[in-house]
Amino acid sequence: MKPLSTTHISIVGAGLAGALLATLLARRGLDVVLFERHPDPRGSEARSGRSINLALAARGRHALQLAELLEQVDRFTLPMGGRLMHSEWGDLTRQPYGASEDEVIWSVHRRRLNRLLLDAAESTGRVELRFGHALTGVNWARSRLQFAHGGDAPFDRVLGADGAGSALRQAMSEETDLGAREELLDHGYLELTVPPDDHGDFALDPGALHIWPRGGFMMIALPNEDRSFTGTLFLPRSGDVSFERLSDWMHQEDFFHLHFPDAVPLLPRLRQDFAEHPVGILGTVRCRRWRLGDRALLLGDAAHAIVPFHGQGMNAAFEDCAAFVDLLDDTGGDWDETFRRFEAERRPQANAIADMALENYQVMRMAVRDPVFLLRKRLEHELERRFGDRFVPRYSLVMFHRGPYTDAYRRGEIQAKILDRLLDGAGTLEEVDFDEAARLVTGRLQPLPRSTVPDV
Numbered sequence: 001m002k003p004l005s006t007t008h009i010s011i012v013g014a015g016l017a018g019a020l021l022a023t024l025l026a027r028r029g030l031d032v033v034l035f036e037r038h039p040d041p042r043g044s045e046a047r048s049g050r051s052i053n054l055a056l057a058a059r060g061r062h063a064l065q066l067a068e069l070l071e072q073v074d075r076f077t078l079p080m081g082g083r084l085m086h087s088e089w090g091d092l093t094r095q096p097y098g099a100s101e102d103e104v105i106w107s108v109h110r111r112r113l114n115r116l117l118l119d120a121a122e123s124t125g126r127v128e129l130r131f132g133h134a135l136t137g138v139n140w141a142r143s144r145l146q147f148a149h150g151g152d153a154p155f156d157r158v159l160g161a162d163g164a165g166s167a168l169r170q171a172m173s174e175e176t177d178l179g180a181r182e183e184l185l186d187h188g189y190l191e192l193t194v195p196p197d198d199h200g201d202f203a204l205d206p207g208a209l210h211i212w213p214r215g216g217f218m219m220i221a222l223p224n225e226d227r228s229f230t231g232t233l234f235l236p237r238s239g240d241v242s243f244e245r246l247s248d249w250m251h252q253e254d255f256f257h258l259h260f261p262d263a264v265p266l267l268p269r270l271r272q273d274f275a276e277h278p279v280g281i282l283g284t285v286r287c288r289r290w291r292l293g294d295r296a297l298l299l300g301d302a303a304h305a306i307v308p309f310h311g312q313g314m315n316a317a318f319e320d321c322a323a324f325v326d327l328l329d330d331t332g333g334d335w336d337e338t339f340r341r342f343e344a345e346r347r348p349q350a351n352a353i354a355d356m357a358l359e360n361y362q363v364m365r366m367a368v369r370d371p372v373f374l375l376r377k378r379l380e381h382e383l384e385r386r387f388g389d390r391f392v393p394r395y396s397l398v399m400f401h402r403g404p405y406t407d408a409y410r411r412g413e414i415q416a417k418i419l420d421r422l423l424d425g426a427g428t429l430e431e432v433d434f435d436e437a438a439r440l441v442t443g444r445l446q447p448l449p450r451s452t453v454p455d456v
């Protein structure tokens, strides 16, 4: 086994996962070359890119803390304590995310976070950043990465953090069957701008994630540091109510007046946003294999892109980075063993969050406006208040805890049955039989391991 410091690591993709992983590896004494197809986002050529802001939660925060970057990141994050639902009639319903007030998720600006991560990688003195390098293929026999501009570069080991459409995944698939499946969602998304109001203030409550659930579709909005919000319309790509039908301003305007009347005054750039912003594609990537021996490994979206409805893609990608370096430490720098264990341990996790993210779309656009669902949420929080060492809502296990996603999924199923039973015949919280709740919770749920309790 080579000592860590003599191995050269190439990472493809200087997005969120690639830049964080480069920093974590460099801090362990490794030399890293980071290839990115786009120009340096810290320079003037920077593109505005997609999904302007993201929800950061415990898993992502933990990985940033490992890299000693959380404090810096928190200078530009905004806490969101719950969902604020907007009905068709403009009524607002607030629903806290957690059982306690400090259980919040954080809105973070993607490009600003990416720039900070690149600065951090560069400041290690061990990461060489090569922008304008779009990987197109790999010559495995000669150990060379090939790029769109015609150049190539040697590599010892290559890590693919090049996102959902990963070119490295493609190049690995040509060498071995990864069993890669790309499942496209039949809904797309469009980003919309909610500028600050006339006084330069937030036009909506910045302490919440806003949702306009409309059954078959929805709009959400997250706050930005400059007091604007970024709205995202999620809608079927084709069909009766779809992006396909919103092909001109007349239809776009009518659609918004009909379904989101309270949001219309907040969206003065709606027409330009429709004209200038592309409709984004959403999907899930699942692979049976994430590695090619000890030479190449996929992580983040390249290995397991998921739909954004649980706000976990970046968080899971950051958790990958933390898990990877933990394994590297644990195996004493044995790459083969690290790649093998990473794939074995993270793949089930990725599949579990992929499924929960798909389910959460249903929850966000349908259930959040259903009074039965709201009662269920209140009961979940009440059970957590009473039996918090065993009962923690699945959403909280995913967002505020760091136990395996697979456990969150499994506990979620048991808890759903407990809730069904307790709400059978109960129309209010007062009508719930909490003696039975105690019996069910202690009988069916093991205490949560202490290590999953949130620390950041």
Ligand SMILES: Cc1cc2nc3c(=O)[nH]c(=O)nc-3n(C[C@H](O)[C@H](O)[C@H](O)COP(=O)(O)OP(=O)(O)OC[C@H]3O[C@@H](n4cnc5c(N)ncnc54)[C@H](O)[C@@H]3O)c2cc1C
Residues within 6 Å of the ligand: 012, 013, 014, 015, 016, 017, 018, 035, 036, 037, 038, 050, 051, 053, 054, 055, 056, 133, 134, 135, 136, 161, 162, 163, 164, 165, 166, 167, 168, 189, 232, 280, 299, 300, 301, 302, 306, 308, 310, 311, 312, 313, 314, 315, 316, 317
């Ligand atoms: C609308 C939307 C909302 C989202 N909201 C959230 C959220 O709230 N919370 C959350 O946790 N996640 C969210 N996500 C998911 C999140 O954006 C991704 O999971 C995250 O960006 C994954 O990080 P990554 O580094 O793996 O991939 P990316 O961020 O996609 O980075 C990949 C990098 O590789 C580069 N690259 C691509 N191809 C090549 C190539 N051939 N050669 C060289 N470089 C290449 C790209 O330019 C990019 O810089 C959202 C996603 C979308 C689409």
